Amino acid sequence: MFECQVCKNNQAREKLVDEVFKIDGKHALVENIPAKVCGRCGEAVFSSETTEKIRQMLHGTAKPLQSIHMNVFDFN
Ligand SMILES: [Zn+2]
Numbered sequence: 001m002f003e004c005q006v007c008k009n010n011q012a013r014e015k016l017v018d019e020v021f022k023i024d025g026k027h028a029l030v031e032n033i034p035a036k037v038c039g040r041c042g043e044a045v046f047s048s049e050t051t052e053k054i055r056q057m058l059h060g061t062a063k064p065l066q067s068i069h070m071n072v073f074d075f076n
Contacts, residue, residue, distance in 0.1 A: 002045070004038040004040065004041060004045070005045065006038065006043045007038065007041045007043070009039060009040040011038070011039040011040070012036035012037055012038055012039055012045070013037050013039060014034065014035075014036060014037075015034075015036075015037045015044075016032040016033065016034055016035070017032075017033050017035045017044045018031045018032070018033070019033055019044065020070075027072075028058050028064070029068070029070075030057070033046060033050060033054065034046075034047075035050070
């Protein structure tokens with residue numbers, strides 16, 4: 001059963017989300033990741049299978065679809 005790690009809400013919707021990961025100082029954007037998204041705070045939770053697949057994708061030989069330039073801001 002779903003329980004949000006942030007707000008402990010237990011209602012979630014299945015959704016495809018985009019998420020930026022930082023691996024060895026390099027950012028990678030992965031689009032259309034299946035996730036459970038908390039109905040209250042919007043926190044996205046990935047299954048362990050999904051997390052593992054992303055990890056393999058980013059560390060392995062998978063070729064990205066494209067490279068984009070990204071504006072990065074530091075809030076401080
Ligand atoms: Zn939540």
